[in-house]
Amino acid sequence: LRKRSDTLLTWERPNPLSSKLRQFCTRLNRVPTFLRVWVKPNSWIGRLVLFLIFISGVAFMCSGVTYIYGGNGAEEPYPLNGQYSQFTLLTMTYDARLWNLKMFIRHYSKCSSVKEIVVVWNKGMVPEPSEFDSAVPVRIRVEEQNSLNNRFKVDPLIKTRAVLELDDDIMMTCDDVERGFKVWREHPDRIVGFYPRLVDGNPLKYRAENYARKKKGYNMILTGAAFLDTQFAFSRYWSEEAKAGRTLVDKLFNCEDVLLNYVYANSSSSSSVEYVKPAWAIDTSKFSGAAISRNTNVHYQKRSECLAKFAELYGSLANRKSKFKQRKDGWDV
Incomplete structure (x- = not known):
C-alpha cells in the first residue's frame, strides 16, 4: 500500500423528538439526588418506592429489547433511482x-x-x-x-x-x-x-x-x-x-x-x-x-x-x- 486509514445504548432519532428526549433524560438523571433527599431507604415506604422504581426500569428495558428483537422487523427498503438491491x-x-x-x-x-x-x-x-x-x-x-x-x-x-x-x-x-x-x-x-x-x-x-x-x-x-x-x-x-x-x-x-x-x-x-x-x-x-x-x-x-x-x-x-x-x-x- 502506498503511504497516505464499544458501544452503548443509543436511542435518538434525528427529529424534534430527540431534543425533548434529551431534556427528559437530563431531568431523569437528577432523580437519584432527589430520592436520596426525600426517600428513606430504611423505611418500608422508601423500600416500596425503590422497588417500584426498579420494576419500572426493568419493564422499560424489556420493552426496548422487545422492540429490537420482536416484531417482524421487516421495514421497507429504500430504493435508489427507483431500484432495489440486496x-x-x-x-x-x-x-x-x-x-x-x-x-x-x-x-x-x-x-x-x-x-x-x-x-x-x-x-x-x-x-x-x-x-x-x-x-x-x-x-x-x-x-x-x-x-x-x-x-x-x-x-x-x-x-x-x-x-x-x-x-x-x-x-x-x-x-x-x-x-x-x-x-x-x-x-x-x-x-x-x-x-x-x-x-x-x-x-x-x-x-x-x-x-x-x-x-x-x-x-x-x-x-x-x-x-x-x-x-x-x-x-x-x-x-x-x-x-x-x-x-x-x-x-x-x-x-x-x-x-x-x-x-x-x-x-x-x-x-x-x-x-x-x-x-x-x-x-x-x-x-x-x-x-x-x-x-x-x-x-x-x-x-x-x-x-x-x-x-x-x-x-x-x-x-x-x-x-x-x-x-x-x-x-x-
Whole structure:
C-alpha cells in the first residue's frame, strides 16, 4: 500500500423528538439526588418506592429489547433511482456466543434487503443451520484458525456485491440497516457504517465516539457495523501489501477494522468513509460474559498501538477528516 486509514445504548432519532428526549433524560438523571433527599431507604415506604422504581426500569428495558428483537422487523427498503438491491450479512462468532447468535439471526433475517447470512465460525462445536430461526438462508463458514482476519476473508460463495459486516452483539432496527444500505449504494467505494471514530494527535491515540463528536468530524468507521464492497475490501485486505498489518492483528487479536480503514484510505484520494446515525443500537455483550473486548483500557491501548504501526506502514488518516451533518436527509447528525 502506498503511504497516505464499544458501544452503548443509543436511542435518538434525528427529529424534534430527540431534543425533548434529551431534556427528559437530563431531568431523569437528577432523580437519584432527589430520592436520596426525600426517600428513606430504611423505611418500608422508601423500600416500596425503590422497588417500584426498579420494576419500572426493568419493564422499560424489556420493552426496548422487545422492540429490537420482536416484531417482524421487516421495514421497507429504500430504493435508489427507483431500484432495489440486496446484500449479504456476515458475522463472526464462536460457540460461547451461540445463544446471542440465535437471536441475532432471527432478527436480521427479517430485514427486507438481506439475501443471505454468513456466519464465520472461529472455534468450538459447529451448530447446524437448522438450529436457527431464519427467514433467509444461513451458511456457516468454519475456519481452521481463530483469527480476526477471517472477518474479511475472500469468499467466492458470496453472491452480492454489498456485505454488511455486523458484530453478533450489535442489535439495531431493520430501518437503520436499510438506511445504511441505501447510503452505501450511493457511495459503494466507501466504508459506510454506524460507529465513527477520529484518529489524530501525536502520538496517535484511539478514542471513543464522543471525541469525534467533540471535534466535529471523523476519519474512521468501525466495521463491527458497516457496509463494504466485498470484492474490493476483501481482496485488498488480503493483498501482500497488507500482510504486515494482518500479522499485527493476529499478534494483538485486535484492530482488523482499523487495518481495513487504512487499506481503504490508501486506495482513494477522496473520502473513504461515510457515517449513518442509528436510531437504536444495543450492545448485547454488556449482558454476557462472552464479550471479546470487555476491558476497555486494554482494548484502547492495543488499538493505539495499532494506529502507530499502521500509520508507519501506510501513512496517516489525520488529513482525511469528514464532517458530521453533511447529508440533506439528516442521517449523519
